[in-house]
Amino acid sequence: MPSPIRVLTAVPICDGHDSAINTINLEFIRHGIEVIYLGYHRSVGDIVRAAIQEDVRAIGISSYNGGHIEFFAAVVDLLRKKGADDIKVFGGGGGTITHDDAAMMRRKGVDEIFFAGTSLDDMVKFVHRRYAKPRTKRPRPKSLDQELAHSLSEIEEAYGIGKRKRRKPKIKIANRKSQIANSRVIGFTGPGGAGKTTLIDELVLRFLNQNPEGRIAILSHDPSVVGKGALLGDRATMINSQDDRVFMRSMATRGQAGGLSPATRDCLALLAQSNFDYVVIETVGTGQEAMPFQKNGIVDSTVLVMNPDYGSRLQLQKIVMLDLADIVVVNKSDLQRARTAHSEIEQRLEQNRRDQQLVDTVAKRHRDPGVDRLFELISNRSVAAVSSSRRSGAKADDRRSKRRRRS
Numbered sequence: 001m002p003s004p005i006r007v008l009t010a011v012p013i014c015d016g017h018d019s020a021i022n023t024i025n026l027e028f029i030r031h032g033i034e035v036i037y038l039g040y041h042r043s044v045g046d047i048v049r050a051a052i053q054e055d056v057r058a059i060g061i062s063s064y065n066g067g068h069i070e071f072f073a074a075v076v077d078l079l080r081k082k083g084a085d086d087i088k089v090f091g092g093g094g095g096t097i098t099h100d101d102a103a104m105m106r107r108k109g110v111d112e113i114f115f116a117g118t119s120l121d122d123m124v125k126f127v128h129r130r131y132a133k134p135r136t137k138r139p140r141p142k143s144l145d146q147e148l149a150h151s152l153s154e155i156e157e158a159y160g161i162g163k164r165k166r167r168k169p170k171i172k173i174a175n176r177k178s179q180i181a182n183s184r185v186i187g188f189t190g191p192g193g194a195g196k197t198t199l200i201d202e203l204v205l206r207f208l209n210q211n212p213e214g215r216i217a218i219l220s221h222d223p224s225v226v227g228k229g230a231l232l233g234d235r236a237t238m239i240n241s242q243d244d245r246v247f248m249r250s251m252a253t254r255g256q257a258g259g260l261s262p263a264t265r266d267c268l269a270l271l272a273q274s275n276f277d278y279v280v281i282e283t284v285g286t287g288q289e290a291m292p293f294q295k296n297g298i299v300d301s302t303v304l305v306m307n308p309d310y311g312s313r314l315q316l317q318k319i320v321m322l323d324l325a326d327i328v329v330v331n332k333s334d335l336q337r338a339r340t341a342h343s344e345i346e347q348r349l350e351q352n353r354r355d356q357q358l359v360d361t362v363a364k365r366h367r368d369p370g371v372d373r374l375f376e377l378i379s380n381r382s383v384a385a386v387s388s389s390r391r392s393g394a395k396a397d398d399r400r401s402k403r404r405r406r407s
């Protein structure tokens with residue numbers, strides 16, 4: 001079974017009309033399409049960057065506030081400039097886009113414009129007809145991000161749909177143990193609605209401010225059933241991560257339980273061997289039994305993000321990740337129950353007798369001191385890990401040279 005069609009959808013800058021695109025997104029998903037939704041009020045640069053990183057087949061734009069001829073053309077032009085004109089552009093905007101406008105937009109390279117009164121079914125059929133064929137000849141990547149995006153698609157497509165690996169991807173993926181660890185890999189997990197995405201976005205802001213040259217990658221997951229579509233919506237929540245120094249990729253779980261996709265391990269390994277300081281991996285909202293990073297073997301630190309409203313103290317005994325996480329975050333700590341949650345979780349962690357950290361955050365609050373502390377903890381753990389791996393590397397060198405001298 002071939003991989004689902006991936007499209008990116010967005011609403012242009014200075015436009016908040018998102019109700020049409022929300023309806024269209026749901027219809028696409030119902031018909032097996034994976035939709036990466038970027039949200040509303042998005043610039044040409046943000047849309048093109050996201051489309052290239054996500055390596056989608058097409059971009060669907062919903063535009064109501066005018067300027068559509070220029071905006072759509074600017075998206076097409078920037079895709080061309082970036083060597084990504086195999087990503088097509090289509091869209092609509094009810095009665096605000098006239099037939100004359102649409103003719104001009106088509107001349108400028110837009111694939112199709114849908115008018116008021118078009119049925120959702122017709123739009124779905126168009127996407128299937130026009131974008132389902134696999135892209136055989138890809139343009140030569142013009143940037144490292146584009147090359148990486150193509151490779152990630154190759155890995156994901158090699159897995160097809162479902163658990164079983166179908167064919168080996170052509171890309172060489174280094175074994176994490178045998179390679180120099182370029183990036184620190186941090187795994188974020190926790191129940192749906194705990195605020196993982198917002199928290200990651202705030203950490204990204206701190207990272208970008210602290211490292212003017214640094215780069216970070218995010219591998220984000222949303223659930224999907226085998227052969228069905230998915231709404232990959234984390235980008236719509238991200239504000240600070242709309243930056244050229246952030247590479248983000250959204251993945252559907254494609255039927256795999258546990259919070260990750262069948263292709264995650266290989267995709268993560270590829271990102272970790274690329275030039276990022278950090279690779280952040282975000283699971284889908286997970287349940288009590290989930291241990292998403294256990295089998296993975298390539299995550300350096302794990303962060304469990306909790307919502308203070310988890311129910312009674314007894315529930316905490318059942319959350320396996322509380323035994324495994326390096327850092328536990330009580331997000332939304334401005335909520336009434338947060339103090340109780342902190343002390344109950346603290347007691348629960350004491351039973352483990354491990355060096356686990358507990359941090360309270362309010363990720364939605366700008367400059368939250370809790371997020372500052374979390375960022376500091378993650379940075380310190382990384383510095384400690386790098387110097388310990390350097391020490392063990394130096395010891396190994398020492399042993400090798402002693403052996404050479406003896407022989």
Ligand code: B12
Pocket residue numbers: 009014015016017018019020021023024060061062063064065066090091092093094095096114115116117118119120123
């Ligand atoms: C709903 C609506 C709102 C809601 C938006 C709610 C929301 N969250 O989206 C509210 C009330 C908030 C609103 C506010 C405003 N609105 Co208003 N709004 C509309 C309205 C009534 C419907 C738009 C809509 O959602 N249609 C439903 C969709 C599903 O149907 P459709 O539009 O026919 O689209 C078809 C195709 O084009 C296709 N399609 C659409 N997008 C896409 C994308 C893709 C990828 C594909 C494949 C297909 C596709 O799908 C449909 C299939 O039949 C239109 C008037 C109208 N009748 O079009 C005005 C309208 C768009 N709004 C207008 C204006 C001026 C405003 C405000 C500026 C008003 C103000 N002064 O505050 C604000 C701006 C808000 C903002 N932040 O941008 C004007 C725009 C005028 C212009 N461009 O010249 C319009 C045309 C009303 C008018 N006649 O004056 N608005």
